[in-house]
Structure formats: structure tokens, C-alpha cells
Amino acid sequence: MKTNQFVRQQRNLFKGVQTFMAKLTIKEIARMAGVSPSAVSIVVNNRKGVSEPTRARVMDIVEKLNYYPNPSSRRLLFNKTNNIGILFKKNASPMEHFFYSELNSVILQECEALGYNLIFSSLEYNNKTNEITLPNVVNYRDVDGVIFYGDIDIQIINKFNTMDIPFIIVDSHNRSEDILSVSADYYEASYTATKYLISIGHMSIAFIGTSLIPFYGNQTFFGFKKAIEENRISLPINWIQLDAFDENSSYLCMKNILSYNQAPTAIVCSADIYAIGAMRCLKDNNYKIPDDMSIIGIDDIILDQYVEPALSTIKIDKVEMGKSAIDLLIKKIENEKTGNQIITSNELVIRRSTKPVKDTKV
Amino acid sequence: MKTNQFVRQQRNLFKGVQTFMAKLTIKEIARMAGVSPSAVSIVVNNRKGVSEPTRARVMDIVEKLNYYPNPSSRRLLFNKTNNIGILFKKNASPMEHFFYSELNSVILQECEALGYNLIFSSLEYNNKTNEITLPNVVNYRDVDGVIFYGDIDIQIINKFNTMDIPFIIVDSHNRSEDILSVSADYYEASYTATKYLISIGHMSIAFIGTSLIPFYGNQTFFGFKKAIEENRISLPINWIQLDAFDENSSYLCMKNILSYNQAPTAIVCSADIYAIGAMRCLKDNNYKIPDDMSIIGIDDIILDQYVEPALSTIKIDKVEMGKSAIDLLIKKIENEKTGNQIITSNELVIRRSTKPVKDTKV
DNA sequence: TTGAAAGCGCTAACAT
DNA sequence: ATGTTAGCGCTTTCAA
Numbered sequence: 001m002k003t004n005q006f007v008r009q010q011r012n013l014f015k016g017v018q019t020f021m022a023k024l025t026i027k028e029i030a031r032m033a034g035v036s037p038s039a040v041s042i043v044v045n046n047r048k049g050v051s052e053p054t055r056a057r058v059m060d061i062v063e064k065l066n067y068y069p070n071p072s073s074r075r076l077l078f079n080k081t082n083n084i085g086i087l088f089k090k091n092a093s094p095m096e097h098f099f100y101s102e103l104n105s106v107i108l109q110e111c112e113a114l115g116y117n118l119i120f121s122s123l124e125y126n127n128k129t130n131e132i133t134l135p136n137v138v139n140y141r142d143v144d145g146v147i148f149y150g151d152i153d154i155q156i157i158n159k160f161n162t163m164d165i166p167f168i169i170v171d172s173h174n175r176s177e178d179i180l181s182v183s184a185d186y187y188e189a190s191y192t193a194t195k196y197l198i199s200i201g202h203m204s205i206a207f208i209g210t211s212l213i214p215f216y217g218n219q220t221f222f223g224f225k226k227a228i229e230e231n232r233i234s235l236p237i238n239w240i241q242l243d244a245f246d247e248n249s250s251y252l253c254m255k256n257i258l259s260y261n262q263a264p265t266a267i268v269c270s271a272d273i274y275a276i277g278a279m280r281c282l283k284d285n286n287y288k289i290p291d292d293m294s295i296i297g298i299d300d301i302i303l304d305q306y307v308e309p310a311l312s313t314i315k316i317d318k319v320e321m322g323k324s325a326i327d328l329l330i331k332k333i334e335n336e337k338t339g340n341q342i343i344t345s346n347e348l349v350i351r352r353s354t355k356p357v358k359d360t361k362v
Numbered sequence: 363m364k365t366n367q368f369v370r371q372q373r374n375l376f377k378g379v380q381t382f383m384a385k386l387t388i389k390e391i392a393r394m395a396g397v398s399p400s401a402v403s404i405v406v407n408n409r410k411g412v413s414e415p416t417r418a419r420v421m422d423i424v425e426k427l428n429y430y431p432n433p434s435s436r437r438l439l440f441n442k443t444n445n446i447g448i449l450f451k452k453n454a455s456p457m458e459h460f461f462y463s464e465l466n467s468v469i470l471q472e473c474e475a476l477g478y479n480l481i482f483s484s485l486e487y488n489n490k491t492n493e494i495t496l497p498n499v500v501n502y503r504d505v506d507g508v509i510f511y512g513d514i515d516i517q518i519i520n521k522f523n524t525m526d527i528p529f530i531i532v533d534s535h536n537r538s539e540d541i542l543s544v545s546a547d548y549y550e551a552s553y554t555a556t557k558y559l560i561s562i563g564h565m566s567i568a569f570i571g572t573s574l575i576p577f578y579g580n581q582t583f584f585g586f587k588k589a590i591e592e593n594r595i596s597l598p599i600n601w602i603q604l605d606a607f608d609e610n611s612s613y614l615c616m617k618n619i620l621s622y623n624q625a626p627t628a629i630v631c632s633a634d635i636y637a638i639g640a641m642r643c644l645k646d647n648n649y650k651i652p653d654d655m656s657i658i659g660i661d662d663i664i665l666d667q668y669v670e671p672a673l674s675t676i677k678i679d680k681v682e683m684g685k686s687a688i689d690l691l692i693k694k695i696e697n698e699k700t701g702n703q704i705i706t707s708n709e710l711v712i713r714r715s716t717k718p719v720k721d722t723k724v
Numbered sequence: 725t726t727g728a729a730a731g732c733g734c735t736a737a738c739a740t
Numbered sequence: 741a742t743g744t745t746a747g748c749g750c751t752t753t754c755a756a
Contacts, residue, residue, distance in 0.1 A: 025733060036743045041735055051741060068502045072437035073733035076748050081434065083479070095457065095467045096664070105457045108482050117445075117481045117499060120470050137479060140430045276668065302458070306638065308670040387749060398727040403751055413725060435749035438732050 024067050032065075033058045044069060083117045084329065085143040087135065090122045098273065098301035099318070100149050103170065106322030107147065114330065119143060125153055132159055141165070145333045147325060151213055166332040170325045171316075173216035175340070180332055182324045182341045186216055186270070189298045189314040189345040190223025193268050196348055197294060198231050201357035202266040206239035208253045208278055209270040217242060220270035220298065239264055250277030258285055265293060265357050272297035272304055272313055279307060279353070294354040298345075309352030316345050391429050395420045406431060445479045446691065447505040449497065452484045460635065460663035461680070462511050465532065468684030469509065476692065481505060487515055494521055503527070507695045509687060513575055528694040532687045533678075535578035537702070542694055544686045544703045548578055548632070551660045551676040551707040552585025555630050558710055559656060560593050563719035564628040568601035570615045570640055571632040579604060582632035582660070601626055612639030620647055627655060627719050634659035634666055634675055641669060641715070656716040660707075671714030678707050 022028055026044075030037045035054060042049045043058040044067070050058075061067070075081055086094065086104070094100035104120075111118040119142075121135035132155060137143055145166040148156075151173050160167045172181035197205055207224045210217040221242065228235065238260045241253035250269065254277070257264065269275035275297030279289060287293050289309055297304070300315035324341045331338040384390055388406075392399045397416060404411045405420040406429070412420070423429070437443055448456065448466070456462035466482075473480040481504075483497035494517060499505055507528040510518075513535050522529045534543035559567055569586045572579040583604065590597065600622045603615035612631065616639070619626065631637035637659030641651060649655050651671055659666070662677035686703045693700045 026735090027733080037733085038735070038744080039742065045735085049741075054741080066501075069735095070438070070733050071502045071504050072434050072443065073748090074735080075434035076432070076438050076732090076750090077734055077736095079748075093467045093470070095463050095470070101457050101463055105455045108455070108457070109484075112483065112497065115498065117479075117483075117504070119479045119481060121474065121479075122471075135474065136477065139428075140433045142433050142479070303665075303668055306665055306669050388751090389749080399749085400727065400751075400753095401725090407751085411725075416725080431751095432749050435732090436751080438734090438748090439750055439752095441732075 024065060026067075026069060029058070029061055029065070029067050033061050041069075081142055081144050082115060083119050083137070083143045084111055084326075085119045085121050085135075085137050085146045087138070087146050087148055088120070088122055090124050093122070094149055095120070097149075098303050099171070099299055099316075102302070102318045103149070103322050103325075106319050107170075107326055110323055110326040114326065116144075116326075116330075123156070125156060127153075130155055132156055134159075138163075138165065145329045147329065151216075166329065168325055168329040168332065170321060172340075173213050173219075175215065177340065180328055180338060180340060182321055182328065182343065184316045184321065184343045185345045186219040186298065187223040187226075189316065190220040190268065190270060191227050192223075192346045192348060193296045193298060193314050194224045194227035195230075196350075197266045197268065197296060197354065198227060198233070200294075200354070202264075202294060203231075203233055203357070204239075204262075204264040205233070205235065205266045205268060206241070206257045206264040207268050207270075208241045208244050208250055208257075208274050210244050210274075211242040212245045217270070224268050235264070236260055236262070244270070244274045244277070247273050247277035247280070250274035251281045254278035254281035255285075258282075258287075263287075263293070266354070267293065267295045269295065269297045272299040272301045272311060275311055275313075275353075276303060276307055279311070290353050290355040291358070294357070296354050300349055304349075304351065312351045312354040313349050314345060315347040315349050317343055317347070386427060386429050388429075388431060391420070391423055391427070394427075395423050403431075443504055443506050444477060445481050445499070445505045446473055446688075447481045447483050447497075447499050447508045449483055449485055449500070449508050449510055452486050455484070456511055457482070459511075460665050461533070461661055461678075464664070464680045465511070465684050465687075468681050469532075469688055472685055472688040476688065478506075478688075478692075485518070487518060489515075492517055494518055496521075500525075500527065507691045509691065513578075528691065530687055530691040530694065532683060534702075535575050535581075537577065539702065542690055542700060542702060544683055544690065544705065546678045546683065546705045547707045548581040548660065549585040549588075551678065552582040552630065552632060553589050554585075554708045554710060555658045555660060555676050556586045556589035557592075558712075559628045559630065559658060559716065560589060560595070562656075562716065564626075564656060565593075565595055565719070566601075566624075566626040567595070567597065567628045567630060568603070568619045568626040569630050569632075570603045570606050570612055570619075570636050572606050572636075573604040574607045579632070586630050597626070598622055598624070606632070606636045606639070609635050609639035609642070612636035613643045616640035616643035617647075620644075620649075625649075625655070628716070629655065629657045631657065631659045634661040634663045634673055637673055637675070637715075638665065638669055641673070652715050652717040653720070656719070658716050662711055666711075666713065674713045674716040675711050676707060677709040677711050679705055679709070 026037045026040050030040045039050050040058055043055050088094050108118050119137055121137045123135055124133040148169045150171050169181040172183040209220045239257055241256055244250040244253045269278055275295050282289055282293055297311055297313045300313045304311040304313055321343050328338050388399045388402050392402045401412050402420055405417050450456050470480050481499055483499045485497055486495040510531045512533050531543040534545040571582050601619055603618055606612040606615050631640055637657050644651055644655055659673055659675045662675045666673040666675055683705050690700045
């Protein structure tokens with residue numbers, strides 16, 4: 001039994017000066033306890049198969065020396081990494097995204113609690129060539145499963161299906177039964193927001209949504225539409241703007257609305273960040289919020305509390321969303337039966353950007 | 363040579379239905395190429411030791427089948443995880459912290475580029491019992507090195523030293539040569555901020571800082587003090603408030619300043635988030651910013667652009683900070699010589715919260 | 725240039 | 741109840 005000297009040398013590179021100290025392995029513990037490695041394994045993993053005195057003796061040493069079995073070894077043996085990846089497109093880091101960064105926190109906590117490492121990683125997708133550049137963590141299959149946020153190209157989905165890597169889409173704006181996902185009920189959210197504005201007297205309500213994220217765009221628009229219809233309100237088509245996809249595009253949507261000869265008294269925006277863009281436009285045009293115009297968003301991102309006035313919104317429960325996501329993904333990883341999850345989204349958060357319509361006696 | 367059936371069974375649990383497909387291992391590739399595993403290893407790792415034709419034949423198969431060597435296996439062999447951890451105290455997630463979340467993004471990118479996985483993880487430290495609860499990722503030594511943000515208790519530092527786990531403190535508010543760290547020059551930042559206010563005519567300047575983060579508190583205060591002294595300005599002691607540690611505490615600091623019989627024309631805050639708290643207080647007390655009062659912070663967090671008016675600040679270069687951090691940490695992991703890094707911090711970002719003092723002709 | 729063999733640390737099957 | 745052994749996938753040494 002010869003030692004692989006080169007490898008040993010390599011290894012010692014990383015151990016600093018204290019290479020004289022025996023590395024804490026199961027063998028070492030076994031030697032100290034005067035038992036076999038298998039006995040130690042049984043004790044450490046809390047299985048039965050050893051006598052009480054043996055267990056106690058081993059446990060004692062394990063605890064005193066703070067022995068933890070080498071995870072690489074177990075990963076190799078079980079072919080399981082205990083890593084979960086969060087994948088995002090390059091230059092679209094979820095860490096600096098107000099909505100997803102909150103989700104990240106929740107998901108991280110869940111992963112930790114369940115003994116998974118959470119690894120963030122980015123991929124590239126070239127729309128023209130249809131080429132996907134996967135991160136190493138995926139190529140090397142260094143994850144048991146993967147999380148995507150929001151919209152994700154079908155090519156990427158296909159790729160992961162082909163590779164047979166379990167994945168889930170969180171805050172999915174699609175709703176195919178074939179794809180595991182957790183999504184918020186944006187229809188309900190939009191409906192609730194609009195109904196609220198109506199309930200405080202607004203009859204002239206504009207809508208800023210998106211057509212670039214189709215399913216999400218439809219959901220939010222139809223929620224708005226339902227509330228409007230239920231109350232038999234009619235409004236100029238120009239008040240419905242569907243070209244938002246971020247703050248600046250929403251600014252332009254708002255500008256379009258204001259360009260009409262009559263201004264609404266309230267706006268529903270299908271995302272808080274759209275509302276924030278719209279608010280900027282309103283201010284630039286000397287509208288006072290909420291006195292001249294009420295505005296409400298959807299999401300409840302942290303920013304809402306810092307803009308002025310603080311933004312009213314429909315809260316999307318990110319805690320439930322994150323917990324569901326991990327729950328479902330792990331079920332999928334473990335080949336348990338799962339189904340998609342939809343998070344109810346009708347919690348109204350009233351801040352300063354909305355107020356009852358002023359009586360405009362003509 | 364019998365197969366370990368139980369393990370095989372376990373493993374198959376995670377492979378879905380397609381268990382009939384041979385798993386892609388080095389052995390499998392070797393078989394297909396009609397060579398030995400060692401030959402494949404040589405080719406995959408781009409070392410010399412095989413003939414050109416062999417290399418080509420193997421490479422061809424490797425690329426066609428998209429073979430990537432099992433990382434668990436290599437980790438076991440080399441005793442290197444290729445994981446880097448970001449550790450933070452429970453309930454202080456850097457993901458929802460404006461400054462650190464930007465840093466996270468940079469650090470993640472660096473890690474990816476260098477072939478490391480970045481793993482976020484939390485620890486608990488009980489000030490009373492002095493007990494540290496380490497995350498599994500550390501207990502199991504599933505990281506090669508670790509990053510901390512900001513202030514970190516000496517007990518935790520000692521622990522990691524004892525465990526011989528390489529670590530670095532990023533945005534360190536301490537500056538011991540014994541502890542590897544990257545920090546911003548907050549002295550310079552504070553000095554630059556104050557000098558700027560003076561340069562636009564302010565002579566009545568208050569300061570909101572912190573005594574709870576000692577080194578950082580001192581740095582920022584002394585930077586302020588230097589600029590004040592250089593210009594032979596005198597100011598009431600009550601304009602120096604050092605009890606801030608977040609938005610709300612800073613609100614109170616501002617309130618204290620306003621309680622004095624004379625108000626300053628400008629405020630230097632040692633962090634943007636303090637400035638934001640102070641701004642809230644000013645608004646609540648009907649001060650117009652910047653007309654009645656100019657205010658400047660330090661950091662340049664994303665929030666600055668959303669508050670009203672947008673906050674002027676001294677930018678801390680998070681990109682350089684993050685890059686340095688990974689660079690130094692990896693050097694430390696690889697036992698190379700390193701030294702601490704200090705990031706110059708004198709980039710003035712002028713937004714809407716500061717303006718030249720109005721001529722107050724008495 | 726090539727392949728056989730050993731071993732990283734662990735666990736489970738099997739023999740005692 | 742306990743110990744022995746094989747093997748997870750890989751890389752390196754050593755022998756041919």
C-alpha cells in the first residue's frame with residue numbers, strides 16, 4: 001500500500017504550516033476509539049448497529065475533536081451534490097434586482113435549513129445563434145437542481161430537460177403544466193389594485209402594463225379590465241399603455257397618457273418599478289401625487305418605502321414564494337410527485353401614493 | 363468485484379427513469395475511445411503524455427458527449443472544494459443590504475471567472491454566552507476560504523484562525539495587519555465630502571456619524587474634522603452627532619441637531635443610509651432640501667437615485683473592492699504572500715441634495 | 725506512449 | 741456487535 005506522493009504534495013499545498021497534524025478522517029477517529037471506520041460511520045450517521053458503550057465512546061471523541069465527515073467523499077459515493085443553483089442571465093444579476101433579491105434571501109434560508117448549498121451562477125443565451133453558454137456548475141453537474149427567475153427562454157428549458165437536470169421557475173410568467181413553477185396571481189393582484197382605486201372614488205383610471213412579458217402582461221391587464229368592467233367604467237384607449245418593461249419605458253408610457261387631452265385621476269401599474277418610473281414622469285410634469293393623481297403598483301419592493309410619496313401596492317408574498325420554490329424543487333429532485341404552485345396575491349398595502357379622489361364638481 | 367448494490371440503488375433514486383443510460387465517467391469515455399482512463403485524464407486536463415492521434419480521438423468523443431469530470435471526485439482527491447463562502451450573521455443578510463448587495467454581484471462574477479463557487483451562509487454569535495454557531499459549510503470544511511463583511515467580532519476571527527480557514531474581511535472597519543482585509547478610505551471620503559460643502563460656501567456644517575463602529579466612526583469624524591479645521595470653522599458641539607447606526611437612529615441625530623437654537627446649512631453623513639434617515643427628519647420638520655439645507659452621504663448606494671432629492675455622495679468603488687477581495691483571498695488560500703488593501707475613496711457624486719449656500723445677508 | 729494499480733474518505737454489504 | 745472489503749470517479753505513479 002503505497003502513498004500517492006504527488007497527490008499528497010498537492011494537498012499539502014493548501015494546508016499551511018501545520019502539515020504535521022493528522023487530518024481528521026473517519027479512520028483517525030476509528031483508531032482513537034479503537035473501533036472500525038464502519039462503526040464510526042454508524043455512530044456519526046445516527047444509525048443502529050453498535051452497542052451503547054461503543055456509541056458513547058465514539059460520540060465522545062467525535063464531539064471533542066469536532067469531526068465532520070468529508071462532504072466530497074459522500075458526494076462522490078451518493079452521486080448527490082447537495083447544491084442548488086440559482087441561474088440567471090449574465091448582466092441580469094438577481095442580486096441587484098429589488099424583487100428577486102428579497103426572494104434570494106428567503107431561498108437561501110430555506111436551503112440552509114435543508115442542508116443545501118445555494119450557488120448563484122450565470123448563463124448566456126444568444127438570441128441570434130440560439131446558443132446557450134452554461135455555467136460550469138451546470139456543465140460539471142455540480143448541482144442537484146436549479147432555480148430560474150421570471151421569464152426564461154424555451155431553448156434553455158429544453159436544454160435542461162435534455163440534460164435531465166431538475167429545475168423550477170420562480171415567479172414564472174408562464175403557466176405550462178409541463179414546467180415546474182411557482183407564480184404569483186398577478187391577475188388577482190391587478191384586479192385588487194384597480195378595485196381599490198375605484199372604491200376610493202376614482203373613475204378615471206389609466207393602466208401601465210407590458211406586452212413584452214406576454215403572460216404576465218395579459219394577467220395584469222385582464223385583472224385591471226375585470227375591475228373596470230364590473231364598474232361599467234369607460235376610458236380612452238390611450239390610457240392603456242402596454243409598452244413598459246422597466247422604469248424608463250414606463251416613464252414614456254406615463255408621458256403618453258399625459259399627452260391625451262384629458263388626464264386620469266389614478267394609475268394602476270403592473271409593477272412597482274413601473275410605478276416609480278411613472279411617478280418620476282408625473283413629477284416632471286408638475287403633477288402632485290397623490291393630490292392630482294393616485295398611483296398604485298404591484299410587488300411591494302423595498303424601494304416603495306423610499307420613494308416620495310411612499311408607493312401603495314399589492315404585496316407579492318416573497319416568503320411563501322421562496323419556500324414553495326425550494327419545497328417543490330426538492331420534491332422534484334427526489335422524484336416525488338409535485339404540481340405547480342400559485343401564490344394568492346391580494347394583500348393591499350396602502351401608503352401615501354393613493355388617496356380618495358377629490359370631488360370635481362364641474 | 364461485486365457492485366455495492368445499496369449505493370447503486372440510492373444513486374438511482376436521483377437519476378429519474380433513464381437509469382438504463384450508462385453514466386458518463388472517465389471509464390466510459392476510455393472504453394469508447396479504446397484507451398485507458400489515464401489517457402483520457404491526460405487529454406481532458408490538457409497535459410502531455412499521449413500521442414497526437416490518441417489525443418484527437420479522445421478529444422473528439424469528449425466533446426461530442428460533453429464529458430466533464432466529476433468534481434466531487436477531484437475535490438476528494440485534491441482536498442480542495444473550489445468553494446468560497448460569504449458568511450454573515452443571521453438576520454443580517456447582505457442580500458438585502460444596499461451596499462453589500464452590490465458587492466455580492468462583483469464578488470460573484472469574480473468567483474465565477476476564477477472557477478470558484480460562491481456560497482452564502484449565515485452564522486450566529488451570541489454576545490452573552492460568547493457562543494458561535496457555525497454553518498455547515500464551515501463545519502464540514504466545504505469552503506476553501508471565507509469572506510466577511512464589515513465588522514466582525516474578534517471571537518469569530520479567532521475561531522477561524524484556530525480552524526485554519528483562510529478568510530478576508532471586506533469593507534473592514536478595522537485595520538490590523540494580522541487580519542487580511544480590504545477597506546475603503548472613509549477618512550478621505552469624509553474629508554472630501556466636507557471640503558466640497560465648504561467649497562460651495564457652507565460654513566455651518568453639522569455631522570452625523572457613529573460611535574458604534576469605532577474605527578469607521580473615527581475615520582469619518584476625523585475626515586470631517588480635518589476639513590473643518592483647515593477652514594477655521596467653528597461649530598456648536600451639538601451639531602456633531604455620533605449615535606447613528608441606521609436610518610432611524612440617524613433620524614434622531616438629525617432631530618437633535620435641529621433642536622439647537624441655530625440650524626446648520628449643510629450636513630455631512632458618514633453613510634448614505636444615515637443621510638436618508640436625516641432627510642426624512644428634515645422633511646418632517648419642513649426643511650426644504652437642498653434650499654434650506656444641503657446634505658451629503660458616503661457610499662453611493664442605489665437608493666440615492668430614488669430618494670428625493672437624489673442624494674449627493676462620495677462613491678465607494680465596490681467593483682474594485684470586490685475584485686481586490688477575491689484576489690487577496692485566493693492568494694491567501696494558495697499560501698501566497700498578501701497584504702491589506704485600501705481603496706481610495708474621493709469620487710464626488712453630485713446629485714440634487716446639495717447646492718451652494720444662499721447668501722444670508724443679516 | 726500506454727495501461728494497471730493505488731488511494732483520496734466514506735458507507736454499506738457481507739462475513740464473522 | 742463488530743470488522744473487513746469493495747467501490748464511488750478521478751489522477752498519478754510506476755511498470756511495460
